[in-house]
Amino acid sequence: MVRNVAETAVVYSDEYLRHDTGRGHPERAERLRAIMQGLRENGFFEREFCSLVKPDMAALEDLELVHELDYIRLVERYCRSGGGVLDLGDTVVSKESFEVARYAVGGCLKAVKLVCEGKFRNAFAFVRPPGHHAGAFYARGFCIFNNVAIAATHLVRNQGLRRVLIIDIDAHHGNGTQDIFYDSAEVLYAGLHQDPTGFPGTGFIDEVGEGEGEGYTVNIPFPFRVNDTLYLEAFDQIISPIAEQYKPEFVLVSAGFDMHYTDPVASLSLSTLGYETIFSKILNIASRSCNGKVVAVLEGGYSLSFLGKMASAAIAKMCNAPYSVEDEVQKVSERTLKKTKAVVSRVKRVQSRFWNLK
Numbered sequence: 001m002v003r004n005v006a007e008t009a010v011v012y013s014d015e016y017l018r019h020d021t022g023r024g025h026p027e028r029a030e031r032l033r034a035i036m037q038g039l040r041e042n043g044f045f046e047r048e049f050c051s052l053v054k055p056d057m058a059a060l061e062d063l064e065l066v067h068e069l070d071y072i073r074l075v076e077r078y079c080r081s082g083g084g085v086l087d088l089g090d091t092v093v094s095k096e097s098f099e100v101a102r103y104a105v106g107g108c109l110k111a112v113k114l115v116c117e118g119k120f121r122n123a124f125a126f127v128r129p130p131g132h133h134a135g136a137f138y139a140r141g142f143c144i145f146n147n148v149a150i151a152a153t154h155l156v157r158n159q160g161l162r163r164v165l166i167i168d169i170d171a172h173h174g175n176g177t178q179d180i181f182y183d184s185a186e187v188l189y190a191g192l193h194q195d196p197t198g199f200p201g202t203g204f205i206d207e208v209g210e211g212e213g214e215g216y217t218v219n220i221p222f223p224f225r226v227n228d229t230l231y232l233e234a235f236d237q238i239i240s241p242i243a244e245q246y247k248p249e250f251v252l253v254s255a256g257f258d259m260h261y262t263d264p265v266a267s268l269s270l271s272t273l274g275y276e277t278i279f280s281k282i283l284n285i286a287s288r289s290c291n292g293k294v295v296a297v298l299e300g301g302y303s304l305s306f307l308g309k310m311a312s313a314a315i316a317k318m319c320n321a322p323y324s325v326e327d328e329v330q331k332v333s334e335r336t337l338k339k340t341k342a343v344v345s346r347v348k349r350v351q352s353r354f355w356n357l358k
């Protein structure tokens with residue numbers, strides 16, 4: 001087996017910039033420009049810590065791993081005829097979006113295949129459009145096809161894995177991903193997100209999966225303005241022990257960077273330092289259970305001034321490169337502190353039915 005010098009594959013293509021959501025839309029091409037500029041400025045490619053890998057376009061069969069053919073055809077027709085708003089909400093598509101969305105799926109599949117084949121230890125797919133709000137037959141929340149869910153289904157169906165862990169660290173609940181795997185034990189969905197009452201309306205504590213999937217959905221709905229310290233405590237008390245017991249054969253990360261305190265869309269107060277530690281913890285989970293096999297997939301994140309820093313912090317941890325994070329942990333109110341403690345103890349109580357949690 002040929003091993004690359006670099007340990008980490010960064011999957012990216014300028015194709016992703018062609019998905020045009022129109023003026024003023026937060027999910028815009030500049031997000032990826034900011035991320036790639038950050039990674040280049042920090043020298044990850046020059047010093048061979050990472051290799052840049054181009055995606056292939058996903059085939060129709062790949063999309064059908066998760067999505068219904070009627071829905072795929074609808075997206076195709078809608079884009080070909082010029083685009084518009086796909087979901088009667090905020091998921092805007094342009095003429096190019098069907099193709100670009102297939103490159104996004106293809107990028108995630110490429111990342112997963114490279115790691116499965118042992119060509120890289122881990123990978124990060126920096127794709128647009130994002131995916132975790134999209135369901136089998138619906139678009140939602142800027143998402144068209146569910147990139148991470150297709151990658152997970154590929155691992156189960158085509159690679160024969162029986163335990164895939166998806167850790168969703170976007171500020172918003174991954175309703176689409178949860179929906180797709182709600183009755184499956186082969187994919188454990190763990191979502192940490194802000195209070196989902198307003199959007200997307202799912203992701204509450206008592207949503208734990210059903211049938212064979214009961215106990216394989218974990219939701220931690222944080223109160224608004226939670227900070228690094230509180231988030232990481234919850235991660236240690238709930239996510240790490242569950243992952244330890246589940247023993248995933250592969251870890252996928254729905255990596256949203258919208259938990260940052262400067263994010264214009266979401267309402268949490270994490271910092272770049274928080275992201276750095278979250279990635280350390282996720283890598284630690286993967287190294288204990290599956291030889292470090294992690295693929296992160298970009299979801300949201302709209303703070304153009306911090307996206308490059310957050311992505312660099314994540315990549316530095318993934319490829320073990322030196323990188324010093326400059327940011328500050330935010331203070332938290334007494335009220336948020338109390339509410340968070342209450343949420344964490346309720347999640348522990350509910351999940352104790354399925355997992356050993358202290």
Ligand SMILES: [Zn+2]
Nearest residue numbers: 170171172300
């Ligand atoms: Zn989000």
